[in-house]
Amino acid sequence: MKKTAIIYDFDKTLCTRDMQEYSLIPELGYQEPAQFWKEVAQLSEASRMDGISAYLYYLLKKFREQGRTIRRESFAQVGRQVVLYPGVDTWFQRINAYGASLGLEVEHYVISSGMGEIIDSTPIASQFRRIYACRYYYDENGEAVWPAQIINYTTKTQFIFRVNKQVLDENDEEDLNAYVDPEQRPVPFSRMIYIADGLTDVPCMKVVKEYGGRSIVVYNPQSARAGMTAVRLVQEGRANYMCEADYRSGRAMEELVRLVLDHIGADEKLRDREGARQG
Secondary structure (H helix, E strand, O other): OEEEEEEEOOEOOOEOOOHHHOOHHHHOOOOOHHHHHHHHHHHHHHHOOOHHHHHHHHHHHHHHHOOOOOEHHHHHHHHOOOOEOOOHHHHHHHHHHHHHHOOEEEEEEEEEEEEHHHHHOOOOHHHOOEEEEEEEEEOOOOEEEEEEEOOOOOOHHHHHHHHHHOOOOOOOHHHHHOOOOHHHOOOOHHHEEEEEOOHHHHHHHHHHHHOOOEEEEEEOOOOHHHHHHHHHHHHOOOOOEEEEOOOOOOOHHHHHHHHHHHHHHHHHHHHHHHHHHHO
16 A cells, blocks of 8 residues: 555644643633733744744743643643544544555644644544654653754644655654655655645645645634635645535545545556556
8 A cells, every 4th residue: 555644733723723722821820822822922022032932931931930830741631621623533544444445555644833742642642653743851850841842834844854755753864864766755745635724834835735745724614814814825826725624524624635535546556557567
């Protein structure tokens, strides 16, 4: 079977809002999470700090100001409260089965600027071959003291190439940067689907689309702004398709991904025939 990758953002792609907003930010006393993000943006601008670095620092700072620490268990509790979009809980099994019927081995990956520790604690974590997300370094007491991994909208793209070359270990830079003929890579871009929700995913969407894969921008139908962003990304050629973030059986999202898998499966059969003829 031909290995095929579906790569997802997480916040507002598989779950309904930024994952920190379900309980982590409210625990700090913010009635409106938007106020927290506003303060993060102000810190980022004033300090000329990357936005993701700013929120990782500011989260630690706010907990310490309250005499509290962040531990892995803190994120685990949040992960259990994440609200997934409809149908996500059974999505992976359905898509895997459909891909297998076409001779495709579908693998799922997450590339997110959210917290890996939160995603690890969601009920769908086991469905992903790899979860690439921000993480803290924890000291001997199990307390978060420093960001161990920071993933922003531009560094996300390196993980696309990790999937492409199947160099999945984040610490393996040598193999990642070694030249491999695009035709010899284990998961060519033509067998990739990238699914995300917004402007911070544009570099990944564009890379996958330009190299022959398919990018899908999903949106919450209850948000007019999200819908307009999706339209804009398709019109500007950043993404191939847009679709409502409803992953239930028989809905438009499943139909769209099945069509893309049909296309991938047919292309692979044609390549196999060409190869047999040349051989």
